[in-house]
Amino acid sequence: MTMRRSSRRLFTIPAGVLSCLLAINGLAAVRGLDLRQNTVLSIAYCALPLMSFPLFLLALVVRRLLPLQAILVLAYIPVYSALNWRTCAELGYCGSVASVVMLTITTTKVLLFGGVGLCSVAARVVEPRPKANSREQR
Secondary structure, eight states, X not given: OOHHHHXXXXXXXXXXXXXXXXXXXXXXXXXXXOOXXXXXXXXXXXHHHHHHHHHHHHHHHSGGGTTHHHHHHHHHHHHHHHHHHHHHHHHTOOOOHHHHHHHHHTSHHHHHXXXXXXXXXXXXXXXXXXXXXXXXXX
């Protein structure tokens, strides 16, 4: 086994475990979320974590899809921050938008998402590249 292949597995396995945990966490969110307020944000809050594990499984077949996990992270942070802002604004303890975003980034769910995205991008970077046909090989 080459170093690149073992390095890819070193990043792919944690990405799979973390995306599975994230999907389970998304199922729990579906069960307990009030969809009457901000329906679009609430659906995105539940759907983005649920999409993580199927996207990971699809990326095992089509390796070019691995970086999409990082895009899910970038989509999830504003959605989760908006829902956090809604909650703290209703209760009257919001500081600033930046403080709400920073608070959101330090939550377990966003850290899980970040871990999946980071491991997926790292697995894509260390992936062995196919050898191109060159004149030297002829």
